[in-house]
Amino acid sequence: MSPLIAVTHPRGIYLPEADLWLDPHHGKQRAFVSHAHSDHVARHDLTICSEITHQLMVVRKTAKKSGTVMSLPMRQVVEWEGWELRLLPAGHITGSAMLHLTRQADGATLLYTGDYKLRQGLSAEKCELMQADTLIMETTFGLPKYRFPPAEQIIAQMLGFVHETLAAGGVPVLLGYSLGKAQEILCALRDAGLPVMVHPSVAQITSVLAPHLGRLPEWRLFRADEAAGHVLVFPPGSKPDLPGVRTAMLSGWAIQSSAKYRYGVDVALPLSDHADHPELHETIEIVKPRRIYLVHGSTREFATELRARGHDARALGAEDQLELGLTTG
Template sequence: MRAPGKCPRLIQITFQKGIYLPEIDLWLDPPHSRQKAFISHAHSDHVGRHREVICTRLTQNLMNLRNAAGRRTQFSDLEYGQTLQLSGFELTALSAGHIMGSAMLHVRRIRDGASLLYTGDYKLRAGLTGQPAELKEADTLIMETTFGLRKYVFPTAAEVTRMIGDFVSKTFTEGGVPILLGYSLGKAQEIVAALRGIQNPVMLHPHIEKVSALLAPHLGPMPEIRAWDECNPRGHVLVLPPHVPQIQSLKEKFKCKVAMVSGWGLDPSAKYRYRTDEVFPLSDHADYPQLIETVERVKPKIIYTVHGFTREFAADLRAKGLDARALGQEEQLDLSL
């Protein structure tokens, strides 16, 4: 197998407490504060207080809303399909389909056309909100593999929407209050979109309401939203982030049924782990077939896997004759290729 990174045509990458492109002096979603970084999306494990940040305007607005940028951070907007020239390279943002504002980064070295695609978090399946992902061929593919095991095959968004609708109807019929749990940014908006066909109004926890208000112009038609009032939840569908203290008190005072919304719902033990009545597998990540499809469509010469089942997925790709390498946590500490 060709030694990874030795081919002179490939764009140089180093992995040292983050992914770094030395030819452009650019970090990709670095976990520590850096001079210049591309931020793929506004989830807390991808943002940081860097001096210069390249991201979409929506990601910038979400970072500012959550106070996740440094006071002196300088932002460069890069919208889907737009290209920025930097140190002899072209940087193009592509929709990642993960959450609102999420972007992949396609990098092309102008002098010889060598290319790289960094996916960040992504999914290919059309979500209920936001734009679908767009892929582009590249010599080097750095991809997330959160659900990189064969057993992770998600149902369609329409199927999960039906499951959520059935859960809500059954809970009301039994005289209870349905509670749906999802992270404030991304999943909560998908949950609310899944409730579009529900007759009852929806109450959003204030953390979710704050994010949803910023995203409202991009979300399309929504069910009726009422102001949060945890003393009078009857007749409403409640959407809360996981782990907020109100969940327990609501369960004690009212006849609540609680469902987590997460891709990990595919694991049979998920509802015991989350201590909920149900878990619905609506994910904002790619499942295994989508990960394979990504490799087939990008046609890379070399693949690096990050996040989740990196080793397992890279091994599956090697079994197909591809040059794939896992980038695990310990490798990120000090690995230069």
């Protein structure tokens, strides 16, 4: 059995043998960027990412001007310095990718999920997993209580909120991040037959992604004086100042009962672009890793759960004994 690919966490996920950082928060020499959410993007000398993520980085001006970008098509195997690199759709947002690495010397493999979900969304390519000896996975919703209802059910609730608000003469505002959730909301409105107005930040991203999104509802830029009768799609925290506004927040965190009050909205609906707890287990069943590293959210709790089931699972970056110098073994 080949030795596992080394993973360390000196304030970010690092693969020393490949000299490659995975979604580092700060500029590095060489980094893989899984998707274009701002907490995953920084200015690096060399960025490896998907073609759509590259497009988004250009539009949002988050790429380093003097830097080099290796934008890779999904699924294509690329040879690079003794490694085979392969991007796989992560199902999180449009263009989001996992990184699958094979060490050519001995065939050892590693899969880094980045943010992902297994459920088929409306705006992101369906996630594709691949077997790997080492799995680095995102565990934002890593507790057993995090189990999302079916997306169709949430979308039906969202449409119910929209129709009720319009029928009462109000203006329904759907709140979701400009990149990802806003496009998912737009796709969910495609058959509603209602005119849509969007915040400028949503318009900018949607224009870039439109060729990848399929059919969209009729949408245009928000204008306060013409907003009556429209459904509004805005990023969280940017509620328009209009009479009769009612807000619905679309977020995985709406699974928590206090979400409505915490977000200060009329309705909170748990439409998430992350894997829930059952999906995390399903991921492990498919990838069949010998070792699992966990990042984001409930890493320590999920690591404990996995170890109890006999897995070699470690929380990366969490304050436990495994933080420093994780090496092969």
